[in-house]
Amino acid sequence: MNTVLAELHDKARAALDPVHYDYYAGGAGEEVVLGENEAAFRRLALLPRVLRGAATRDLGVDLPGGHLGMPLLVAPTAFHRLAHPDGELATARAVAAAGTVLVSGMAATVAIGEVVAAARAVDPAASVWFQLYPQTDDDVTACLVRRAEDAGCAAVVVTADSPVFGRHRRDAEHGFHDLPPGLAAENMRDLPGGPLGGTLDIGMSPTVSWRHLDLLRELTSLPLWLKGVLHPEDAVLAVDHRVAGIVVSNHGGRQSDLAPAAVEALPAVVDAVEGRVPVVLDGGVRGGGDVAVALALGAAAVGVGRPVLWGLAADGEAGVARVLDALRDEFDHVLALCGGRGLADLTRDLVVTRGTGVTGRCG
Numbered sequence: 041m042n043t044v045l046a047e048l049h050d051k052a053r054a055a056l057d058p059v060h061y062d063y064y065a066g067g068a069g070e071e072v073v074l075g076e077n078e079a080a081f082r083r084l085a086l087l088p089r090v091l092r093g094a095a096t097r098d099l100g101v102d103l104p105g106g107h108l109g110m111p112l113l114v115a116p117t118a119f120h121r122l123a124h125p126d127g128e129l130a131t132a133r134a135v136a137a138a139g140t141v142l143v144s145g146m147a148a149t150v151a152i153g154e155v156v157a158a159a160r161a162v163d164p165a166a167s168v169w170f171q172l173y174p175q176t177d178d179d180v181t182a183c184l185v186r187r188a189e190d191a192g193c194a195a196v197v198v199t200a201d202s203p204v205f206g207r208h209r210r211d212a213e214h215g216f217h218d219l220p221p222g223l224a225a226e227n228m229r230d231l232p233g234g235p236l237g238g239t240l241d242i243g244m245s246p247t248v249s250w251r252h253l254d255l256l257r258e259l260t261s262l263p264l265w266l267k268g269v270l271h272p273e274d275a276v277l278a279v280d281h282r283v284a285g286i287v288v289s290n291h292g293g294r295q296s297d298l299a300p301a302a303v304e305a306l307p308a309v310v311d312a313v314e315g316r317v318p319v320v321l322d323g324g325v326r327g328g329g330d331v332a333v334a335l336a337l338g339a340a341a342v343g344v345g346r347p348v349l350w351g352l353a354a355d356g357e358a359g360v361a362r363v364l365d366a367l368r369d370e371f372d373h374v375l376a377l378c379g380g381r382g383l384a385d386l387t388r389d390l391v392v393t394r395g396t397g398v399t400g401r402c403g
């Protein structure tokens with residue numbers, strides 16, 4: 041792990057209520073996938089190219105929904121006010137200052153309108169995306185989409201990997217089911233039909249299907265990203281259903297504990313979509329080298345979840361800023377060491393599976 045991220049993780053662990061630390065850190069089942077997301081990156085290496093110097097490297101990438109100053113965005117994570125009193129406001133400010141995108145969760149502890157306003161106060165051109173769990177009741181889905189649009193979000197990220205909530209042993213052992221008094225999922229207030237389900241499995245629907253994606257396509261003209269895709273055939277279906285982008289993700293190991301590591305699922309999805317839409321990877325990214333490997337395997341960018349929570353818990357807005365700065369700096373350094381003059385120089389032939397010498401594959 042990047043040393044700044046490791047320092048902030050330790051600081052966050054010391055600062056957080058252990059119950060909330062375990063909610064953030066934990067995974068589903070025996071936490072096999074949680075460990076594999078990071079371990080799979082350690083099994084991959086990058087062959088450097090030589091004598092391809094460049095004084096500086098352009099790290100920017102354009103995606104449907106915004107320009108990223110580096111190929112890294114902040115993945116949606118719930119309940120930032122468990123980490124810091126400023127919650128998503130602090131995250132939004134740091135992410136906007138870093139020139140990248142925050143995907144703000146439906147289960148945020150600050151309403152989406154305030155999150156977007158906080159980002160725009162730092163940078164009027166800042167893009168914030170809204171993450172959505174499609175709902176059983178279409179009126180509720182429509183209401184949430186309208187809230188995202190009214191707030192000024194630039195894209196909607198539809199999470200598809202959570203028909204039911206993963207079983208988290210750490211939360212069960214602590215008896216953690218609800219937010220502490222004074223905190224709430226602010227986007228979920230006053231929805232048609234009244235409050236939805238429990239706090240931790242907020243509004244997940246076991247009936248979600250491709251129909252819901254078609255409905256979303258009709259409800260909004262914002263770019264739609266589909267998050268939680270691992271099977272290449274689902275990636276093709278997603279393109280057929282007119283998504284603007286795909287997020288290869290196993291939800292940070294919090295849903296099926298039988299899923300492969302996210303980076304191991306990435307190449308087949310990239311191949312299946314054949315460049316028709318961009319593919320973002322999240323899960324286990326803990327350093328600039330991981331960003332480089334994911335891009336070499338065909339990701340347009342990566343998403344980062346827990347490290348941002350550690351930065352927030354350790355030091356609020358400044359902590360999130362340090363996480364993003366450290367990842368950008370390390371990624372740029374790795375790119376230079378690999379002979380990369382820009383993102384396009386990260387190609388699949390550079391990727392080697394450690395111990396095999398086989399290039400262009402992973403896993």
Ligand SMILES: Cc1cc2nc3c(=O)[nH]c(=O)nc-3n(C[C@H](O)[C@H](O)[C@H](O)COP(=O)(O)O)c2cc1C
Pocket residue numbers: 063064065077115116117118145146147171199267289290291292293294322323324325343344345346347
């Ligand atoms: C505490 C926590 C809460 C999360 N909440 C959400 C959520 O509300 N919606 C969602 O789509 N993904 C959620 N995720 C998954 C992240 O978007 C992302 O897929 C994952 O954190 C990436 O893995 P990483 O933490 O190893 O970077 C959550 C992850 C964590 C750790």
Ligand SMILES: CC(C)CC(=O)C(=O)O
Pocket residue numbers: 118147239240241242291294
């Ligand atoms: C509120 C939860 C549904 C957030 C989530 O997706 C998670 O904790 O993994």
